[in-house]
Amino acid sequence: EDKVVQSPLSLVVHEGDTVTLNCSYEVTNFRSLLWYKQEKKAPTFLFMLTSSGIEKKSGRLSSILDKKELFSILNITATQTGDSAIYLCAVGRIQGAQKLVFGQGTRLTINP
Amino acid sequence: GAVVSQHPSRVICKSGTSVKIECRSLDFQATTMFWYRQFPKQSLMLMATSNEGSKATYEQGVEKDKFLINHASLTLSTLTVTSAHPEDSSFYICSARDRDRGTYEQYFGPGTRLTVT
Numbered sequence: 001e002d003k004v005v006q007s008p009l010s011l012v013v014h015e016g017d018t019v020t021l022n023c024s025y026e027v028t029n030f031r032s033l034l035w036y037k038q039e040k041k042a043p044t045f046l047f048m049l050t051s052s053g054i055e056k057k058s059g060r061l062s063s064i065l066d067k068k069e070l071f072s073i074l075n076i077t078a079t080q081t082g083d084s085a086i087y088l089c090a091v092g093r094i095q096g097a098q099k100l101v102f103g104q105g106t107r108l109t110i111n112p
Numbered sequence: 113g114a115v116v117s118q119h120p121s122r123v124i125c126k127s128g129t130s131v132k133i134e135c136r137s138l139d140f141q142a143t144t145m146f147w148y149r150q151f152p153k154q155s156l157m158l159m160a161t162s163n164e165g166s167k168a169t170y171e172q173g174v175e176k177d178k179f180l181i182n183h184a185s186l187t188l189s190t191l192t193v194t195s196a197h198p199e200d201s202s203f204y205i206c207s208a209r210d211r212d213r214g215t216y217e218q219y220f221g222p223g224t225r226l227t228v229t
């Protein structure tokens with residue numbers, strides 16, 4: 001059975017701290033790994049990773065994929081209160097209808 | 113670009129009635145749309161995959177006669193919750209793949225919060 005596991009499930013830090021969120025997966029026919037940020041409503045897309053070892057960066061956020069060890073990390077530096085959200089990791093497979101398998105999410109809270 | 117809308121954003125209905133939720137891709141064509149539900153403090157659970165012009169594919173454990181999906185055009189999919197019960201109360205989110213991008217990137221709608229009383 002395909003599985004995506006995120007850790008930690010919950011994280012509380014102070015503004016300015018750096019955080020690392022983890023996502024490990026066991027998925028047949030892996031195609032890509034995606035990170036989403038979910039605030040009050042629907043998830044918004046952050047990154048899509050398909051190749052190992054290539055860091056993707058957007059402002060204070062960055063992410064990298066390790067296809068040998070089957071995990072990805074999402075880093076957020078100099079955190080701000082607006083980074084408080086649930087961060088979702090999802091994996092897409094080559095076969096089928098390109099469905100995404102989601103992890104449970106990490107609830108990140110940034111305190112001022 | 114890549115905007116997905118859902119309507120309504122919030123609905124309260126009585127037990128036994130049916131509710132229709134619309135999902136539209138506003139600025140792109142979506143051959144495939146996905147319907148998810150999310151319970152409080154839980155992740156997204158895929159309910160079904162909706163393909164334009166064909167029958168939806170339902171995930172294991174999802175009743176197709178209860179959750180009717182219609183994908184009549186490249187920009188619209190609808191989910192109808194029939195004979196709703198309080199346990200159907202949840203946050204329903206749709207997503208769509210851009211036909212012309214050909215990637216796994218899915219764009220999510222803002223969600224519909226359904227409360228069945």
